[in-house]
Amino acid sequence: ELKVEQNPLFLSMQEGKNYTIYCNYSTTSDRLYWYRQDPGKSLESLFVLLSNGAVKQEGRLMASLDTKARLSTLHITAAVHDLSATYFCAVGKMSDDKLIFGTGTRLQVFP
Amino acid sequence: GAVVSQHPSWVICKSGTSVKIECRSLDFQATTMFWYRQFPKQSLMLMATSNEGSKATYEQGVEKDKFLINHASLTLSTLTVTSAHPEDSSFYICSARERIGGIYGYTFGSGTRLTVV
Numbered sequence: 001e002l003k004v005e006q007n008p009l010f011l012s013m014q015e016g017k018n019y020t021i022y023c024n025y026s027t028t029s030d031r032l033y034w035y036r037q038d039p040g041k042s043l044e045s046l047f048v049l050l051s052n053g054a055v056k057q058e059g060r061l062m063a064s065l066d067t068k069a070r071l072s073t074l075h076i077t078a079a080v081h082d083l084s085a086t087y088f089c090a091v092g093k094m095s096d097d098k099l100i101f102g103t104g105t106r107l108q109v110f111p
Numbered sequence: 112g113a114v115v116s117q118h119p120s121w122v123i124c125k126s127g128t129s130v131k132i133e134c135r136s137l138d139f140q141a142t143t144m145f146w147y148r149q150f151p152k153q154s155l156m157l158m159a160t161s162n163e164g165s166k167a168t169y170e171q172g173v174e175k176d177k178f179l180i181n182h183a184s185l186t187l188s189t190l191t192v193t194s195a196h197p198e199d200s201s202f203y204i205c206s207a208r209e210r211i212g213g214i215y216g217y218t219f220g221s222g223t224r225l226t227v228v
Contacts, residue, residue, distance in 0.1 A: 042219045043204070098160060103154050
């Protein structure tokens with residue numbers, strides 16, 4: 001059974017600081033997704049990572065994938081308040097293309 | 112980009128009644144859609160996979176007679192919560208899968224907040 005874990009579950013950080021969110025998964029997968037969710041809203045797609053060593057960057061967010069370690073990271077650079085949200089990673093099951101979500105990381109950026 | 116429309120955005124219903132939630136892919140055909148539920152401050156839990164023209168596949172522990180899924184066309188899937196009870200109150204989100212250039216992309220609806228009183 002595919003399990004996806006994120007840490008930390010909650011992250012409170014000061015504006016301007018850097019931090020990394022980790023996403024571990026338990027079985028082989030060929031794709032990993034990162035999403036953002038604002039309170040009471042649906043999911044916004046951030047990144048799709050498809051191969052070992054893939055790195056993608058958008059603004060202050062950078063995501064990477066290590067398929068051998070079954071680990072993805074979402075790095076936040078010089079955080080700003082607008083980044084406050086919950087971030088989910090999701091892993092695609094190779095057997096049936098379902099997406100299994102991680103536990104989520106609630107990020108709060110304060111001045 | 113791909114757009115998935117989900118209605119209603121929120122609904123309040125009385126215990127024992129049924130509620131239907133619609134999920135439409137607006138600018139692409141989705142042979143496969145997924146239904147998730149999300150409790151406050153928790154992750155998304157996959158409930159079922161909806162396949163056009165065939166029966167839905169439910170995840171373990173999800174009652175198929177309570178959560179009826181119909182995927183009658185390539186652009187519409189519906190989730191009906193039958194005989195709703197307060198414990199069914201949750202945020203329900205649909206997702207439509209689209210294959211673009213050999214890669215699967217998943218577009219999510221705006222979600223439906225169901226409150227059963």
